[in-house]
Amino acid sequence: xxxGLACGILLLWGGVKITWEKAxxxxxxxxxxxxxxxxxxxxxxxxxxxxxxxxxGGFRGLAANALMLQAHxxxxxxxxxxxxxxxxxxxxxxxxxxxxxxxxxxxxxxxxAVAAERYSGEPSxxxxxxxxxxxxxxxxxxxxxxxxxVPERALLFQRLGDLYWQRLEDYQAAADCYRQAIAKGDAxxxxxxxxxxxxxxxxxxxxxLAYFRELRAQMGTPPNPERRPEVVDRxxxxxxxxxxxxxxxxxx
Amino acid sequence: MGWFRGRVLALEGLNMExxxxxxxxxxxxxxxxxxxxxxMILGLLRPTRGRAEVCGYRxxxxxxxxxxxxxxxxPYFPNFLNGAELVRYYGRLSGMGGRLLExxxxxxxxxxxxxxxxxxxxxRTYSKGMLQRAGLAGAMVGDPEILxxxxxxxxxxxxxxxEIRDLIxxxxxxxxxxxxxxxxxxxxxxxxxxxxxxxxxxxxxEGRLDDLLTRKKEWEVxxxxxxxxxxxxxxxxxxxxxxxxxREGAPRERLEDYFLRSLPExxxx
Amino acid sequence: MMGxxxxxxxxxxxxxxxxxxxxxxxxxxxxGLILISGANYFTDxxxxxxxxxxKDLGYAAISLTGLLVGLLGATxxxxxxxxxxxxxxxxxxxxRRWEFIVGKYLGLSILLAVMIGVMAVAVAGVLGWxxxxxxxxxxxxxxxAASIRxxxxxxRLIQAVILLEVKLAVVGAIAxxxxxxxxxxxxxxxxxxxxxxxxxxxxxxxEQWLESGEVVSWGTKFFLAGVxxxxxxxxxxxxxxxxxxxxxxxxxxxxxxxxxSGVYVAVLLAAASVVFEGxxx
Numbered sequence: 001x002x003x004g005l006a007c008g009i010l011l012l013w014g015g016v017k018i019t020w021e022k023a024x025x026x027x028x029x030x031x032x033x034x035x036x037x038x039x040x041x042x043x044x045x046x047x048x049x050x051x052x053x054x055x056x057g058g059f060r061g062l063a064a065n066a067l068m069l070q071a072h073x074x075x076x077x078x079x080x081x082x083x084x085x086x087x088x089x090x091x092x093x094x095x096x097x098x099x100x101x102x103x104x105x106x107x108x109x110x111x112x113a114v115a116a117e118r119y120s121g122e123p124s125x126x127x128x129x130x131x132x133x134x135x136x137x138x139x140x141x142x143x144x145x146x147x148x149x150v151p152e153r154a155l156l157f158q159r160l161g162d163l164y165w166q167r168l169e170d171y172q173a174a175a176d177c178y179r180q181a182i183a184k185g186d187a188x189x190x191x192x193x194x195x196x197x198x199x200x201x202x203x204x205x206x207x208x209l210a211y212f213r214e215l216r217a218q219m220g221t222p223p224n225p226e227r228r229p230e231v232v233d234r235x236x237x238x239x240x241x242x243x244x245x246x247x248x249x250x251x252x
Numbered sequence: 253m254g255w256f257r258g259r260v261l262a263l264e265g266l267n268m269e270x271x272x273x274x275x276x277x278x279x280x281x282x283x284x285x286x287x288x289x290x291x292m293i294l295g296l297l298r299p300t301r302g303r304a305e306v307c308g309y310r311x312x313x314x315x316x317x318x319x320x321x322x323x324x325x326x327p328y329f330p331n332f333l334n335g336a337e338l339v340r341y342y343g344r345l346s347g348m349g350g351r352l353l354e355x356x357x358x359x360x361x362x363x364x365x366x367x368x369x370x371x372x373x374x375x376r377t378y379s380k381g382m383l384q385r386a387g388l389a390g391a392m393v394g395d396p397e398i399l400x401x402x403x404x405x406x407x408x409x410x411x412x413x414x415e416i417r418d419l420i421x422x423x424x425x426x427x428x429x430x431x432x433x434x435x436x437x438x439x440x441x442x443x444x445x446x447x448x449x450x451x452x453x454x455x456x457x458e459g460r461l462d463d464l465l466t467r468k469k470e471w472e473v474x475x476x477x478x479x480x481x482x483x484x485x486x487x488x489x490x491x492x493x494x495x496x497x498x499r500e501g502a503p504r505e506r507l508e509d510y511f512l513r514s515l516p517e518x519x520x521x
Numbered sequence: 522m523m524g525x526x527x528x529x530x531x532x533x534x535x536x537x538x539x540x541x542x543x544x545x546x547x548x549x550x551x552x553g554l555i556l557i558s559g560a561n562y563f564t565d566x567x568x569x570x571x572x573x574x575x576k577d578l579g580y581a582a583i584s585l586t587g588l589l590v591g592l593l594g595a596t597x598x599x600x601x602x603x604x605x606x607x608x609x610x611x612x613x614x615x616x617r618r619w620e621f622i623v624g625k626y627l628g629l630s631i632l633l634a635v636m637i638g639v640m641a642v643a644v645a646g647v648l649g650w651x652x653x654x655x656x657x658x659x660x661x662x663x664x665x666a667a668s669i670r671x672x673x674x675x676x677r678l679i680q681a682v683i684l685l686e687v688k689l690a691v692v693g694a695i696a697x698x699x700x701x702x703x704x705x706x707x708x709x710x711x712x713x714x715x716x717x718x719x720x721x722x723x724x725x726x727x728e729q730w731l732e733s734g735e736v737v738s739w740g741t742k743f744f745l746a747g748v749x750x751x752x753x754x755x756x757x758x759x760x761x762x763x764x765x766x767x768x769x770x771x772x773x774x775x776x777x778x779x780x781x782s783g784v785y786v787a788v789l790l791a792a793a794s795v796v797f798e799g800x801x802x
Binding site: 001002003005006009010011013014015017018020021022024025027028059060061062064065068072094096097098099102103150152153188 | 565566567569570573574576577578580581584585664702723724727731749750751753754756757759760762763765766767768769774777778781784785788791792793795796798799800
């Protein structure tokens with residue numbers, strides 16, 4: 001009879017807790033924008049037994065760090081496919097760790113791409129460039145997913161902007177990414193100037209000038225020195241001279 | 253008995269009554285049901301049929317357990333504690349605390365001769381006799397009406413056994429009721445007022461020791477200084493009167509008494 | 522009421538004292554060594570990654586140590602006492618069985634809380650050491666130095682410690698429940714560990730059961746329902762990962778999980794007390 005009563009208590013609680021757990025899960029996902037990560041079943045299929053056990057046992061962080069170490073080792077050996085698979089698994093395990101997406105994109109879009117460009121085993125420069133471009137695209141696609149997984153922080157938007165600027169030379173896209181990063185509120189102060197630089201580099205000098213003027217106006221009086229108002233003033237002057245046809249003074 | 257093991261009938265049809273202030277012995281060989289009976293009185297086991305009461309309270313209830321101090325067979329105590337801590341723990345479990353408890357701890361440890369440094373030693377360094385005495389102090393800490401002792405002298409040397417028996421008699425003098433079980437029958441004989449004899453879960457006999465053991469048809473006289481020729485005359489005189497001489501000869505001392513007499517005075521305690 | 526509290530306190534205090542005298546805290550030394558040796562790993566990585574690794578290592582080590590101590594401790598609480606027969610002299614006192622259960626569990630919980638607290642302070646210490654190392658190496662730029670300090674001194678880590686405590690409190694309560702049902706310490710440990718692992722999949726089972734409709738068979742549905750009803754959702758504690766990854770977690774979410782854990786523990790102890798009440802010793 002005692003056993004029956006105990007079972008009754010647990011089952012009754014079971015019915016209550018299911019509703020509560022469901023509500024909490026939804027509220028946690030809503031609060032963190034990205035807790036809708038892949039299910040544990042999908043993870044188990046992709047990982048080896050030891051890592052799966054660790055991950056499912058609630059030690060995802062350790063398992064993910066082990067994969068980062070693995071990726072680091074593969075990088076030192078220039079094993080780019082292993083680098084990619086380890087990093088993708090790490091981001092699968094801990095999609096909310098922005099630093100993983102950041103490191104992963106750096107390895108793909110920079111290190112692997114440069115290694116492909118310089119690969120002596122491929123005599124055709126065209127093929128080398130194509131291969132490099134594929135790695136850059138892999139990095140970009142990964143970072144796009146990262147911005148969806150960690151949408152509330154500036155870091156990955158900034159990194160995506162850097163990728164567009166440095167690896168794809170798409171300065172307009174870079175400017176858009178930097179704007180999104182600034183909107184998050186935790187971007188470094190210098191990034192606001194990079195929007196203008198990107199617009200300038202994209203050839204949109206009017207857009208760049210308008211942006212810098214608006215930025216300078218926002219700084220108020222007296223402006224916060226961290227925001228380097230003197231640099232913004234210099235850019236405004238340079239763009240005004242360029243647009244009016246006069247030669248811009250050289251930047252030191 | 254566990255999920256997949258069979259059930260065992262440990263006790264059947266046991267009717268017994270213990271009177272206030274008496275020393276009551278539960279006797280029987282190993283497996284006769286003595287410990288089972290004690291556990292049912294304590295509420296550690298539930299009877300499948302029947303009931304037990306302790307001082308008017310249903311056995312196993314808090315009120316009933318307040319009346320009982322229990323010392324189990326083979327002392328099983330948390331061995332990371334020392335003697336004083338053990339008594340203090342049991343005192344707290346009995347609802348005591350503060351200065352009253354501390355005073356009681358000292359009194360009891362002195363009474364069972366574990367006062368001073370002995371009470372501060374960890375239980376794992378205690379001898380069997382010391383453990384029994386510590387357990388006794390723990391059982392008495394709540395000043396219960398009834399002391400239940402399961403095989404209190406098992407594994408204890410004769411001197412230690414004598415001490416425990418003396419303690420039982422002292423408790424009776426104080427008006428306490430003592431229920432104890434033993435399969436060492438000669439030790440029971442010294443202290444029990446009434447006994448119940450169990451065998452394979454059933455009651456064989458119950459009654460006052462004097463009533464059970466006295467051979468009413470016989471009379472014993474121990475004499476000293478009777479010469480050999482006088483013995484024959486005495487035997488003849490008795491036979492003439494139709495008295496059957498059942499036994500004659502020098503009486504034997506009990507080995508335990510002989511052993512204790514052989515020890516130096518200070519070792520007898 | 523006061524009497525109950527006093528008796529529960531006596532049992533809890535005795536349980537805690539037993540653990541201390543059995544030198545359970547020595548395991549903290551091993552933990553400390555793991556942390557310190559881990560502090561020198563990942564030195565080729567960015568400071569964010571180094572801090573992340575240290576925090577992951579620290580909190581995983583706390584989790585694992587706490588899990589081991591909780592499991593081993595819980596199996597000793599009742600089966601151990603029954604095996605050693607020390608339970609007889611406790612339960613023959615005017616002590617209710619539920620008071621014994623609650624007192625034992627409380628003693629274990631206090632032990633875990635103290636150990637986790639000490640380990641969390643050790644993690645904070647190693648993070649501080651790393652902070653000093655990194656500032657000496659890379660902190661010439663004030664912005665970088667500020668970022669390093671922010672990573673090392675993240676106050677949200679307190680929430681992670683609280684979540685770890687309550688997670689292990691639930692694991693301990695599960696072990697206590699199994700202890701009242703079973704007689705073998707091995708069985709208790711194995712069942713508790715199994716529930717712990719399955720608990721990290723419970724949310725999958727629950728979602729499958731609630732949303733699968735006619736797609737799955739009755740047998741599967743029954744199994745999924747069983748898991749959803751009977752196993753706790755340990756994924757709710759993944760907020761710890763969020764905090765360690767440097768993301769903001771609202772106190773409201775943390776307190777919700779704490780509340781859930783508290784109710785779960787109370788239910789498990791109630792069920793354990795009911796079972797134990799009817800058990801022959």
